[in-house]
Amino acid sequence: MGTLHVALLANLKKDAPILPDMVEDYWADLDSEHTIDAIAEVLWERGHRVTFLEGDATLFDRLREVQPDICFNICEGHFGDSREAQVPAILEMLRIPYTGSKVLTLALSLDKPMTKRVLAFHDLPTPPFQVLELVGEPLNPDMTFPLFVKPSRQGTGMGISARSIVRDEAELWTQVKSLFGAYQEPVLVERFISGRDLTVGLVGNLVPPVAWRVPENEEAPRVHRGLRFLPPLEIELGDYAQEEGRVYTYRAKVDLADKLIYICPARLDAELVEELNWLAAATFRVTGCLDVARVDFRLDEDDGDKPYILEINPLPGLSPDISDLVIEAKAAGISYAALVNTILEEALERYGMN
Numbered sequence: 103m104g105t106l107h108v109a110l111l112a113n114l115k116k117d118a119p120i121l122p123d124m125v126e127d128y129w130a131d132l133d134s135e136h137t138i139d140a141i142a143e144v145l146w147e148r149g150h151r152v153t154f155l156e157g158d159a160t161l162f163d164r165l166r167e168v169q170p171d172i173c174f175n176i177c178e179g180h181f182g183d184s185r186e187a188q189v190p191a192i193l194e195m196l197r198i199p200y201t202g203s204k205v206l207t208l209a210l211s212l213d214k215p216m217t218k219r220v221l222a223f224h225d226l227p228t229p230p231f232q233v234l235e236l237v238g239e240p241l242n243p244d245m246t247f248p249l250f251v252k253p254s255r256q257g258t259g260m261g262i263s264a265r266s267i268v269r270d271e272a273e274l275w276t277q278v279k280s281l282f283g284a285y286q287e288p289v290l291v292e293r294f295i296s297g298r299d300l301t302v303g304l305v306g307n308l309v310p311p312v313a314w315r316v317p318e319n320e321e322a323p324r325v326h327r328g329l330r331f332l333p334p335l336e337i338e339l340g341d342y343a344q345e346e347g348r349v350y351t352y353r354a355k356v357d358l359a360d361k362l363i364y365i366c367p368a369r370l371d372a373e374l375v376e377e378l379n380w381l382a383a384a385t386f387r388v389t390g391c392l393d394v395a396r397v398d399f400r401l402d403e404d405d406g407d408k409p410y411i412l413e414i415n416p417l418p419g420l421s422p423d424i425s426d427l428v429i430e431a432k433a434a435g436i437s438y439a440a441l442v443n444t445i446l447e448e449a450l451e452r453y454g455m456n
């Protein structure tokens with residue numbers, strides 16, 4: 103692999119449009135200049151030429167000018183339900199290779215209910231749920247309190263606070279109304295899973311034929327050739343546990359990030375780690391992820407720590423030192439530079455460019 107011209111595509115917080123009535127966390131998913139500089143630096147250190155391009159409406163023309171060999175894409179997008187899929191769609195149209203998951207996966211994973219339907223189809227454990235579009239609509243019989251209420255298509259704890267745990271209909275509809283107001287999208291209600299919060303990062307790609315057997319053939323040896331699992335990370339809220347309802351809220355992720363306790367590798371027995379890895383690989387496979395992802399879990403303390411899949415993040419944060427994936431990589435002895443360059447190398451291999 104010689105020197106490549108890599109375009110680093112991201113949406114910077116500082117470039118984000120300002121909208122009327124925007125809630126405080128509206129652009130929480132977007133990246134800081136610090137992250138962009140860090141990624142650019144470690145790609146450059148490997149000998150690549152790096153050009154940063156903002157992933158907005160100027161991108162199409164800029165790409166045609168710059169003509170990169172490959173794009174390192176971490177765009178979360180600004181507008182619409184397909185916002186994470188828009189940049190990959192442009193790249194497909196221009197036939198420019200790029201890192202990470204493609205259009206369908208990024209549109210799917212942004213939509214938590216749709217992702218849960220795919221998981222449920224494959225018998226993968228995800229909390230029972232219902233999607234609410236109207237205040238006061240009847241609840242399904244399996245929606246027993248306490249329930250957990252969250253936006254259908256947000257991330258980074260957006261819309262999630264201690265008030266997300268609701269104990270009766272009055273609390274439920276208050277919270278649902280508030281989310282309708284803030285995000286103008288259907289609300290996802292799930293059975294509340296009381297227990298530990300874990301996340302598992304994966305880097306690489308499933309190599310056929312093993313890839314085709316996940317998760318259909320559970321009896322097959324649990325090897326996932328091509329995928330590397332990072333050690334599970336547990337997030338403990340420490341002094342803030344009570345206030346935050348023991349959930350990983352927006353406040354915990356953003357305001358308290360440097361005050362939380364990150365345990366990596368999480369203290370889990372080997373069998374449970376194997377189970378989490380298997381579920382993470384299966385989620386990666388059925389949602390069609392490529393190169394990198396992070397799967398979020400909750401363990402049900404009322405049911406022998408049974409793991410439930412909450413969501414998959416095919417664009418996991420890459421802030422040096424603070425992002426979950428980066429912390430997990432470090433615990434596995436993988437430096438930030440190695441993590442970022444591995445993601446690039448995985449993509450290069452898929453495109454036959456290595």
Ligand SMILES: Nc1ncnc2c1ncn2[C@@H]1O[C@H](COP(=O)(O)OP(=O)(O)O)[C@@H](O)[C@H]1O
Nearest residue numbers: 250257258259260292293294295349350398412
């Ligand atoms: N069904 C649930 N039961 C209990 N806690 C939940 C549930 N769903 C989400 N949470 C809590 O909220 C956090 C964020 O939820 P998640 O679905 O991962 O959204 P985000 O995209 O904001 O990370 C989780 O890490 C967990 O602490």
Ligand SMILES: [Mg+2]
Nearest residue numbers: 258398412413
């Ligand atoms: Mg999450």
